[in-house]
Amino acid sequence: MSATHARTLRAIVYIRVSTEKEEMQSPEQQLFSCSEYAAKNNITIIGKPVEDLNLTGRESAKRQIASVIERVRAGEADVVLVWKWSRFGRNNYESQVNLRELEKAGGRLVAVTEDFDTTTYHGRFSRDNMLLVADLQSGIIGATWQEAHERRHRKGLPHTGQARFGYQRCPDCRRKEDAPQEYLSCDTCKGVLVVDPARGPALAEAYERFTDGESVAGIAADMAERGIRSLSGTVMKATQWQVVMDSGFGAGLIRWRGPEYRAKHGRQSKKPSTYDNWAAGKHKPVINMATWERYKRRREASKGISWPTSAKYSCSGLLRCQAQNAAGNLCDRRLVASAVLRSGGGDTKIFRCPDISVKACKGVTVTLRRAEDAILAWLLERSRGQDMGVMAMKRAARRARAVSDIPSVERELTGKRTEGARLLDLYLKALVSEEDFRNKKEELDAEVSHLESRLEVLRLDSGEGVIPSAEDFATLADLWPRMQPAKQRAALGKVVGRINIVKTPGKQYNKIEIIPVWEMDQAAS
Ligand SMILES: [Zn+2]
Ligand SMILES: [Zn+2]
Known part of the structure; x- marks a missing residue:
């Protein structure tokens, strides 16, 4: 709410509870949120809240909202407070129509838990999006939609062609x-x-x-x-x-x-x-x-078992079994911490392939001490510039590619956003069917998010930080001994993709191979 309003705004509170189980939000809770917002923003609530508890049927609910709008038109109130944008109608279309009516009447709608400035393009865009999302979630998805899903399932494809994490x-x-x-x-x-x-x-x-x-x-x-x-x-x-x-x-x-x-x-x-x-x-x-x-x-499994909440070791999740498993394939499982090895140089944890115990893999083991020594040695080598020539070349190539790609991706993204706004407009003017609208909207959203993440990656690549420099490694190696294991693990995740523990015949130690993240696309994931 803008602070430039000299006089106190007057508000009508409108509460709507829908029957869909997943969005039960009690009228008391909605009223509480509205009152709290009003108090904080110096707004006076006029009269009793208007409630649609979904008991009275669609037509009377429409009349209720119409009467709220009339009261605003008559000058009784300046704003209408609702809990969320989606409260001001039964679906996106109704909400948008009611919103326009309210604005024509000289009033304004405020969603107290989704408060953003709807006088700006971005604010309106966010509001429209929230209404759409509410719509998609509200279970009014029609039979055709359901059928389309089932057709895709039969073909072995997910619901929509959109990206999955x-x-x-x-x-x-x-x-x-x-x-x-x-x-x-x-x-x-x-x-x-x-x-x-x-x-x-x-x-x-x-x-x-x-x-x-x-x-x-x-x-x-x-x-x-x-x-x-x-x-x-x-x-x-x-x-x-x-x-x-x-x-x-x-x-x-x-x-x-x-x-x-x-x-x-x-x-x-x-x-x-x-x-x-x-x-x-x-x-x-x-x-x-x-x-x-x-x-x-x-x-x-039942709850109540407590598990460690953060990485316990610097190499948690990074060590991979490179032995042949019982089926004759490369095992590649992540090693887990098991027993403690008592030795003269102090006790240390043993990491082992989890498939050893079920006899699915002959497996490898490595001690935490050996793994950590190898990691520190690797960091130190890089801090002295080992491999740095090759890495600098890779870094330069990646940067050049990213810099040249960014403008076109940005243009495409702007285009998609405009298209989204236009699509909504067409839908509101009833120029496209609800089904077409949903299909297109979902595709469009997926594309926007895909482009956004691409842009994010390109921006990262265009910066200096893609592949760390020798100085970065020196800093890390220097801080290393004083870092907590969870911090070590997080820092390591930025440079090390995986650590292969390779089975070595005879009584020799298993070989430790450290694969940096920027070489992960060549290595198997
Ligand atoms: Zn393709
Ligand atoms: Zn294994």
């Missing part, structure tokens, strides 16, 4: 020229998403660390610190990681609910056990089925 469109995918929000059918990928080179490995790591007993909160904090972001570029909370993992998409699966499960399980629960239909997707998994089964088991 850990995945993206293939590099050959091209947009339609006359309808740039849609993709042409692509012979390379046939509409199947491919693994995102940065988020894909992070997703695999999250699964494996979770199944090895780490808390989601700890994993989320670590990933946040290492710069792993959601598709829309935001820091991911623990709950978001859990939802992403629950979907099973990273295990190569797609899932959906039949009518019975849809009725039984609210929108809130995303746990694997609340889905009755699973099928193999066409996309490539980032984890194997054994890991997925372990994930489900721990996910369904």
Whole structure:
């Protein structure tokens, strides 16, 4: 609320409770939020709140809002306070119409928990978006929509062609020229998403660390610190990681609910056990089925067990078993901390392949001390300029590419945003059907978020910080001995992609190979 208003604003509070279970917000809570907002912003509430408790039918609800607007027109109040934008109508369309009417009457709508300045283009854009999101979530998705989903499921594709965390469109995918929000059918990928080179490995790591007993909160904090972001570029909370993992998409699966499960399980629960239909997707998994089964088991296990909340060791999750497993393939599992080795030089943890105990892999072991010595030696070598010539060349090439790509991506993004605003306009003028609108809007949103994350990556690449310099390594090596293990792990995540523990015959120590993050696209993830 602007501070330039000299006189006190007068407000009518409008409360609406809908019957959809997932968005029950009690009238008391809504009223409380509105009153609190009014008190803070020097607004006087006029009369009793107007309540639509969804008991009186659609027509009388319409009349109620109309009467609120009339009171504003009559000069009784200046603003209408609602809990969220989506309260001012039953769906996006109604809300938008009511909003226009209120503004024509000289009033203004304020959503007290979503308060932003709607006198600016961006404020209005955010508000319109929130209304759309509320609409999509409100379960008014029609039968056609449902059918489209089921068709895609049968073809082994997720609901929509949009990106999933850990995945993206293939590099050959091209947009339609006359309808740039849609993709042409692509012979390379046939509409199947491919693994995102940065988020894909992070997703695999999250699964494996979770199944090895780490808390989601700890994993989320670590990933946040290492710069792993959601598709829309935001820091991911623990709950978001859990939802992403629950979907099973990273295990190569797609899932959906039949009518019975849809009725039984609210929108809130995303746990694997609340889905009755699973099928193999066409996309490539980032984890194997054994890991997925372990994930489900721990996910369904009772609560009350306490797990470490942050990385315990500098190399947590980085060490990989490079032995042949029982099936004759490269094992590649992450080593887990096990027993303590008592030795003359002091006790140290032993890391071992978790498949050794189930006899699925002959496995490798390495002590924490040897791993940490190797890491420090590696940091010191780089601080003395080892490999720096090659790295400087790679850095320069990457920067040049990023700098030349940024303007076109920025242009494309602006175009998409304008298109989104135009699409909403067409929909409000009833020039496109609701179904077309939803389809296009969803595609468009996915593209915008894809472009935003691309831009973010390019901006990072165009900066100096892509591959650290010898000085960066020197600083890190210097701080290293004084850092807590969790901090060490976070710092290491920026430079080390994985540490291979290679089985060595005879009585020799297993070999330790440190693979930097910028060489991860060549190495297997
Ligand atoms: Zn493609
Ligand atoms: Zn192994």
